[in-house]
Amino acid sequence: MKIIVCIKQVPDAKDVRLDPKTNTLAREGVQSIMNPYDQHAVEEAVRLKELLGGEVTVLSMGPPQAEEVLRQAISCGADHAVLVSDRAFAGADTWATSYTLAKAVNVIGAFDLLLCGKQAIDGDTAQVGPGLAMRLQIPYVTCVQKVRQATDSGLVLERMMDDGYDVLALDYPALLTMVKDINEPRVPSLKGKMRAKKLEIRKLTAADIGADPACIGLPGSPTQVVKVFPPEARCQRAVFTGSLDEQIGQLVDSLQPYL
Amino acid sequence: MLIIDKDVCIGCGNCESACPFGAITIVDGCAVVGDGCTLCGTCVETCDPGALKIEGAEKSAPLDLASWSGVWVYCEFRRGALAPVSLELLGIGRRLADTRNVPLSAVLIGSETGETARQLIAHGADTVYRIDDPALAHFTDEAYGAIMTALIQQNKPEIVLAGATAIGRSFIPGVATTLGAGLTADCTQLAIREEDGALLQTRPAFGGNIMATIVCPNSRPQMSTVRPKVMQALTFDGERQGNIVEVKPMPEQLATRVRVIESVVSEEDNVNIQESDILVAGGRGLDSAKGFTLMRELAESLGGAIAATRAVVDAGWIGYPHQVGQTGKTVAPKLYIACGISGAVQHVAGMQSAETIVAINRDKDAPIFDVADFGLVGDLFEIVPKLLTQIEERRKS
Ligand SMILES: Cc1cc2nc3c(=O)[nH]c(=O)nc-3n(C[C@H](O)[C@H](O)[C@H](O)COP(=O)(O)OP(=O)(O)OC[C@H]3O[C@@H](n4cnc5c(N)ncnc54)[C@H](O)[C@@H]3O)c2cc1C
Ligand SMILES: Cc1cc2nc3c(=O)[nH]c(=O)nc-3n(C[C@H](O)[C@H](O)[C@H](O)COP(=O)(O)OP(=O)(O)OC[C@H]3O[C@@H](n4cnc5c(N)ncnc54)[C@H](O)[C@@H]3O)c2cc1C
Ligand code: SF4
Ligand code: SF4
Numbered sequence: 040m041k042i043i044v045c046i047k048q049v050p051d052a053k054d055v056r057l058d059p060k061t062n063t064l065a066r067e068g069v070q071s072i073m074n075p076y077d078q079h080a081v082e083e084a085v086r087l088k089e090l091l092g093g094e095v096t097v098l099s100m101g102p103p104q105a106e107e108v109l110r111q112a113i114s115c116g117a118d119h120a121v122l123v124s125d126r127a128f129a130g131a132d133t134w135a136t137s138y139t140l141a142k143a144v145n146v147i148g149a150f151d152l153l154l155c156g157k158q159a160i161d162g163d164t165a166q167v168g169p170g171l172a173m174r175l176q177i178p179y180v181t182c183v184q185k186v187r188q189a190t191d192s193g194l195v196l197e198r199m200m201d202d203g204y205d206v207l208a209l210d211y212p213a214l215l216t217m218v219k220d221i222n223e224p225r226v227p228s229l230k231g232k233m234r235a236k237k238l239e240i241r242k243l244t245a246a247d248i249g250a251d252p253a254c255i256g257l258p259g260s261p262t263q264v265v266k267v268f269p270p271e272a273r274c275q276r277a278v279f280t281g282s283l284d285e286q287i288g289q290l291v292d293s294l295q296p297y298l
Numbered sequence: 299m300l301i302i303d304k305d306v307c308i309g310c311g312n313c314e315s316a317c318p319f320g321a322i323t324i325v326d327g328c329a330v331v332g333d334g335c336t337l338c339g340t341c342v343e344t345c346d347p348g349a350l351k352i353e354g355a356e357k358s359a360p361l362d363l364a365s366w367s368g369v370w371v372y373c374e375f376r377r378g379a380l381a382p383v384s385l386e387l388l389g390i391g392r393r394l395a396d397t398r399n400v401p402l403s404a405v406l407i408g409s410e411t412g413e414t415a416r417q418l419i420a421h422g423a424d425t426v427y428r429i430d431d432p433a434l435a436h437f438t439d440e441a442y443g444a445i446m447t448a449l450i451q452q453n454k455p456e457i458v459l460a461g462a463t464a465i466g467r468s469f470i471p472g473v474a475t476t477l478g479a480g481l482t483a484d485c486t487q488l489a490i491r492e493e494d495g496a497l498l499q500t501r502p503a504f505g506g507n508i509m510a511t512i513v514c515p516n517s518r519p520q521m522s523t524v525r526p527k528v529m530q531a532l533t534f535d536g537e538r539q540g541n542i543v544e545v546k547p548m549p550e551q552l553a554t555r556v557r558v559i560e561s562v563v564s565e566e567d568n569v570n571i572q573e574s575d576i577l578v579a580g581g582r583g584l585d586s587a588k589g590f591t592l593m594r595e596l597a598e599s600l601g602g603a604i605a606a607t608r609a610v611v612d613a614g615w616i617g618y619p620h621q622v623g624q625t626g627k628t629v630a631p632k633l634y635i636a637c638g639i640s641g642a643v644q645h646v647a648g649m650q651s652a653e654t655i656v657a658i659n660r661d662k663d664a665p666i667f668d669v670a671d672f673g674l675v676g677d678l679f680e681i682v683p684k685l686l687t688q689i690e691e692r693r694k695s
Contacts, residue, residue, distance in 0.1 A: 201465075210555065
């Protein structure tokens with residue numbers, strides 16, 4: 040089994056908050072972490088490897104610091120790491136991101152499974168996985184909550200829906216995106232950490248993957264952000280007075296339209 | 299790339315304080331951009347001397363934009379029923395189409411759709427493309443995607459909207475990729491820009507911490523998935539006229555590599571909290587799974603459903619379909635009653651668009667009160683039973 044997992048480095052959401060006065064994201068102490076969903080994707084890949092044999096390659100597009108999340112994935116059981124990094128990728132939307140990742144996957148070579156997180160907690164679009172599958176012309180399943188059966192030729196999966204779940208079967212190659220219910224990611228082993236420290240990360244530039252400059256970064260992005268602003272502040276909270284019973288009475292008054 | 303003209307920059311720092319991503323800093327009296335830059339362009343406008351420029355933004359117009367015309371809505375049909383978001387999309391779609399002075403079309407894909415197409419016309423559609431085939435009874439990304447892609451290629455609409463549901467957010471990104479079209483995820487506002495008729499798509503990102511407005515200047519169609527419960531449906535008007543176009547799916551469109559073995563409705567979690575007008579939400583303050591009994595009583599009394607924080611879902615007190623927040627569902631009910639919930643950003647991200655928020659928490663400094671319209675400080679085990687009694691009394695009088 041050859042499995043490739045796409046992982047993204049994101050700012051830790053706990054720390055991210057827009058300051059309504061300055062209109063900027065608070066940046067003090069904002070740590071970079073591996074996108075939480077991608078941790079589940081890495082874990083699932085390592086479990087499938089343990090079950091069926093094979094190897095796991097982790098792939099990230101991002102600035103040089105994204106190496107950190109690749110090393111983290113290695114310490115959790117991945118075998119190889121590839122970083123595609125180039126100034127020319129800056130400003131990529133999901134269309135350009137899926138193009139770039141597809142080009143990189145082609146350089147990595149043949150695979151059976153490609154795993155992604157359901158979504159990245161910064162861009163929040165959940166569009167890169169499906170886009171990548173279309174570019175590689177392989178089938179995909181989003182929001183996988185359980186792998187019921189895994190063999191050398193294919194998988195039986197549960198995919199989360201709004202009203203329950205669907206049970207699906209497919210053959211390799213395919214792309215899956217993972218929700219957090221799928222597993223509990225392991226903590227890195229000591230041996231894994233040692234390996235992660237030493238491992239050579241393969242670095243690819245836009246030229247290495249043969250990317251068309253018109254398809255990457257800002258020029259390759261059909262969507263363009265034209266404005267960023269803080270969410271509308273909610274109206275001031277009404278303050279109730281008196282005893283608790285009186286306050287509850289005032290609340291019930293206010294809720295009259297909903298009763 | 300963000301280009302900084304060092305000779306022009308006066309080091310005033312306007313750009314530094316304007317950048318939402320903290321990506322630009324002043325070093326030795328001159329602006330320097332770091333890797334966090336998303337090329338959002340916010341800083342460019344704030345630089346009075348004009349030292350900043352984004353390069354690569356202008357593309358040679360690659361296609362004839364004017365040949366794309368009309369607004370399309372994908373109407374989701376599953377298990378014999380139309381997803382309510384479809385009617386909301388027709389509501390906003392009608393507004394956009396009228397502003398652009400173009401027709402509004404609906405795409406209905408499924409099996410045994412019955413009178414649904416007529417219903418779509420009554421809610422605003424001028425044309426309904428109906429693809430009704432037994433092979434489409436179950437949703438698959440491949441079949442639905444192939445059909446949608448082909449229809450768009452043949453008819454060239456300028457705007458395509460779909461619900462930001464599990465189904466919409468799964469197959470629409472595939473369609474957009476094949477078409478080479480820009481797709482904006484999970485929009486909460488849509489409008490037409492006056493100067494050029496472009497679609498202004500506004501959406502929350504970074505877990506709801508910022509809002510971004512996005513345009514697709516050089517690609518067509520302009521595609522968005524739209525969050526349920528945000529847009530207004532038009533009232534049913536049986537007199538409205540429209541035409542229904544039957545489309546036969548090609549055999550190769552129906553051939554899928556992913557096989558649906560079964561489609562399971564979760565019994566216990568049968569309600570989709572995204573569709574509920576009233577949500578009673580419980581957090582760790584409930585103390586144990588038993589605490590949800592009280593939540594259910596309140597929900598029943600109000601005719602609402604149950605929501606929860608991740609903390610209690612992780613603790614196993616209630617199932618994941620009830621989780622609201624960044625890693626759960628995003629909801630926008632009319633009324634959201636948060637009981638024993640601290641109001642962590644990741645939770646608030648999923649519920650802040652509720653019309654009215656009530657918070658019940660014993661800690662007067664809990665951040666949930668910052669987003670609440672009404673707050674009660676105290677023990678929920680005391681407040682909720684009293685609230686129930688008073689609601690009953692109010693109803694009787
Ligand atoms: C405020 C803001 C709003 C935006 N809105 C949109 C929008 O509406 N539409 C749009 O097309 N773009 C949008 N973008 C751009 C988008 O965030 C980037 O394209 C980003 O590179 C990928 O999107 P995402 O973070 O949403 O990833 P998702 O699609 O949510 O990520 C899903 C999975 O794809 C994989 N993945 C994603 N990125 C990478 C990567 N760099 N390396 C390796 N694996 C990866 C991971 O497995 C991840 O779990 C927006 C950007 C900003 C700053
Ligand atoms: C990447 C990431 C993603 C996340 N995604 C989500 C998400 O999608 N959804 C989500 O909800 N969380 C999410 N979280 C977790 C989030 O950060 C909080 O930990 C969680 O929301 C807290 O849940 P809570 O409010 O139930 O618990 P707590 O924070 O423990 O709050 C309990 C509250 O109950 C009050 N209380 C206690 N007893 C009583 C009483 N008797 N009467 C009245 N009040 C009482 C307390 O004062 C306290 O404010 C995420 C975290 C991370 C890191
Ligand atoms: S706003 Fe312009 S002039 Fe001022 S510091 Fe930034 S780049 Fe320089
Ligand atoms: S383009 Fe946007 S992200 Fe980049 S430096 Fe300017 S304001 Fe910051």
